[in-house]
Amino acid sequence: xxxxxxxxxxxxxxxxxxxxxxxxxxxxxxxxxxxxxxxxxxxxxxxxxxxxxxxxxxxxxxxxxxxxxxxxxxxxxxxxxxxxxxxxxxxxxxxxxxxxxxxxxxxxxxxxxxxxxxxxxxxxxxxxxxxxxxxxxxxxxxxxxxxxxxxxxxxxxxxxxxxxxxxxxxxxxxxxxxxxxxxxxxxxxxxxxxxxxxxxxxxxxxxxxxxxxxxxxxxxxxxxxxxxxxxxxxxxxxxxxxxxxxxxxxxxxxxxxxxxxxxxxxxxxxxxxxxxxxxxxxxxxxxxxxxxxxxxxxxxxxxxxxxxxxxxxxxxxxxxxxxxxxxxxxxxxxxxxxxxxxxxxxxxxxxxxxxxxxxxxxxxxxxxxxxxxxxxxxxxxxxxxxxxxxxxxxxxxxxxxxxxxxxxxxxxxxxxxxxxxxxxxxxxxxxxxxxxxxxxxxxxxxxxxxxxxxxxxxxxxxxxxxxxxxxxxxx
Numbered sequence: 460x461x462x463x464x465x466x467x468x469x470x471x472x473x474x475x476x477x478x479x480x481x482x483x484x485x486x487x488x489x490x491x492x493x494x495x496x497x498x499x500x501x502x503x504x505x506x507x508x509x510x511x512x513x514x515x516x517x518x519x520x521x522x523x524x525x526x527x528x529x530x531x532x533x534x535x536x537x538x539x540x541x542x543x544x545x546x547x548x549x550x551x552x553x554x555x556x557x558x559x560x561x562x563x564x565x566x567x568x569x570x571x572x573x574x575x576x577x578x579x580x581x582x583x584x585x586x587x588x589x590x591x592x593x594x595x596x597x598x599x600x601x602x603x604x605x606x607x608x609x610x611x612x613x614x615x616x617x618x619x620x621x622x623x624x625x626x627x628x629x630x631x632x633x634x635x636x637x638x639x640x641x642x643x644x645x646x647x648x649x650x651x652x653x654x655x656x657x658x659x660x661x662x663x664x665x666x667x668x669x670x671x672x673x674x675x676x677x678x679x680x681x682x683x684x685x686x687x688x689x690x691x692x693x694x695x696x697x698x699x700x701x702x703x704x705x706x707x708x709x710x711x712x713x714x715x716x717x718x719x720x721x722x723x724x725x726x727x728x729x730x731x732x733x734x735x736x737x738x739x740x741x742x743x744x745x746x747x748x749x750x751x752x753x754x755x756x757x758x759x760x761x762x763x764x765x766x767x768x769x770x771x772x773x774x775x776x777x778x779x780x781x782x783x784x785x786x787x788x789x790x791x792x793x794x795x796x797x798x799x800x801x802x803x804x805x806x807x808x809x810x811x812x813x814x815x816x817x818x819x820x821x822x823x824x825x826x827x828x829x830x831x832x833x834x835x836x837x838x839x840x841x842x843x844x845x846x847x848x849x850x851x852x853x854x855x856x857x858x859x860x861x862x863x864x865x866x867x868x869x870x871x872x873x874x875x876x877x878x879x880x881x882x883x884x885x886x887x888x889x890x891x892x893x894x895x896x897x898x899x900x901x902x903x904x905x906x907x908x909x910x911x912x913x914x915x916x917x918x919x920x921x922x923x924x925x926x927x928x929x930x931x932x933x934x
Contacts, residue, residue: 462581462860470566470582477627487615496630498613506598506614506631510605517606520655521648524603527658528651531880532888538877539920546924550931560924564871578863588868592660592875593629599656600649601631607645610634643894650887650894657876661869668865669844672851675858678774680766680797680850683823686757688749689813691726696748698725709744721757724750729813732757754822755807761823763798764850770795775849776825783809786819794821797850841869883914 481488481497489496510517542560546553557572566582568574597614604611612632638646696707699715700722713735716722721732731750741748751757765773768782769792786792788811796803812818825848845851853859882892892913897906 466566466581466583473582473586491617494617494628496615496617496632498615498632501614502598502601503611503614506601506611507605510602514606517603521603521606521644524651524655525644525647527655528647528880528888528891531654531658531877532882532891535877535881535888539881539917543920543924543927546927546931550927553928553931559928561921564874578866580867584864584867587864588871589627591868592657592872593627595656595660596653596875596879597629597631599652600633603649603652604631604633604638607641607648608637609641609645609649610637643898647891647894650891651880653887654876654879657872657879661872661876664865664868664872665841668862668869671865672845672862675854675862676851677854678849679852680764680773681776681779681825682764682848682850683756683825684828684848685824685826687752687754687813687820687822687824689731689752690747690749691731693744693746693748696724696726699723709738709741709748712748713738721751726750729753752810752813752822754810754820756822759794759805759807761794761796761805761807761821763796763801763803765794765823766797766802766850767793767795769793783819783821788817788819790819837870837873841866881917882910883917884910885914889914 484497487497487499489498546560557574558568562568564580564585566580566585569577569580593616601611601614610633612634614631615629617628617630633649638649641649693707693709696704696712698704699707699712700717702715704711704715712724716733716735716738718735721734722738724731724733730753732753733750737749737751755761765779767773768779771782773779773782786809788809790809792807792809794805794807796805807821809819810822812820827847853862879886880888880891883889889910893906893910896909897903900906
């Protein structure tokens with residue numbers, strides 16, 4: 460039985476268990492707004508103990524959490540604006556992402572939408588991360604409540620009926636009258652406490668993830684993202700696919716290119732190669748154009764990470780260069796590559812380096828590229844400690860599973876911290892924003908007005924995002 464079958468079985472068992480539990484304990488189930496809440500007193504003793512014992516420490520962290528709250532609010536507004544800009548200016552990027560902008564992260568979402576820049580997301584991950592992040596988030600709310608003598612009525616978990624029982628949420632319910640009697644500073648400390656916990660969780664697990672990766676993975680090959688290429692002057696191109704050209708332009712080169720396979724271009728008595736996709740990516744070229752050198756890698760269409768040369772293991776680019784130096788141009792060698800779980804062997808004849816006569820080359824290289832798209836930039840940022848040009852292999856079977864779990868913990872912790880500080884009514888950031896305006900203006904009417912404006916404005920932007928997402932698929 461593969462892991463997916465086990466994971467789905469666990470999902471079914473979980474649904475049955477939660478459904479049965481809630482049915483048996485239905486007297487404790489209350490509907491409040493969009494949520495059904497199961498109220499208990501779990502953890503209140505521990506919250507009281509910590510909140511009362513570490514008052515001075517929690518006072519200090521109140522200032523820290525409020526400061527972080529403002530930073531997260533400003534950051535999220537900036538990112539929100541950037542996302543809207545991307546949706547307006549780059550519909551092709553939106554189409555590539557595929558998923559709607561307002562989509563809860565549910566098990567198997569990346570797999571369902573074939574988002575290859577994200578690791579798989581299983582139900583097992585979801586339930587572990589849900590417990591970890593939701594409990595610490597609400598637990599921190601409760602600790603700050605008790606620090607400032609705000610009464611706690613209950614704890615428990617809730618769920619949205621239309622996502623039952625996958626989309627669960629933990630909560631610590633304060634006594635609203637007790638909360639409102641507290642100063643704006645104390646209330647803001649409580650509200651920011653949850654996001655503060657998410658930030659601490661992200662930092663902690665990012666450190667754990669880095670340490671785990673270093674100990675559980677080893678370099679086992681080199682990754683290339685381009686074949687060797689040269690920049691040539693458009694005016695020097697004399698033929699394409701054996702058709703003579705005079706005063707070559709981008710337009711006539713594109714028109715003469717084949718839909719499939721490689722096109723041969725002659726430039727100063729040298730042959731260069733390019734496919735139609737590569738030409739289209741250089742739309743608007745006038746004076747110069749990038750063309751692939753006529754070398755073994757592109758002719759053999761080598762892909763995947765290079766893990767062996769003539770049976771000798773390659774761990775990094777130093778190993779690669781050292782091994783290639785043992786051979787001369789026109790020597791025959793075997794290149795072994797790995798892509799996902801597929802291993803391929805390529806029998807090639809080495810070429811000669813166009814810039815270094817007598818040196819043998821395969822014709823591959825790695826060029827640093829800036830990630831396109833906001834989501835991809837975040838993904839790359841979370842993996843920045845890894846070298847993109849190195850292929851890594853796990854040292855034991857569960858290493859990838861554990862690493863991906865840690866990666867998702869960090870990403871979701873950051874995402875929840877940011878989203879939760881949006882200044883709108885659905886999130887802690889809404890009331891945080893209201894209290895900020897109240898503290899500045901000393902007027903409840905003005906605070907309520909700006910709270911409504913902020914909430915309605917952001918809701919309209921969410922609607923706009925959905926409209927732009929739909930329009931992006933209309934050609």
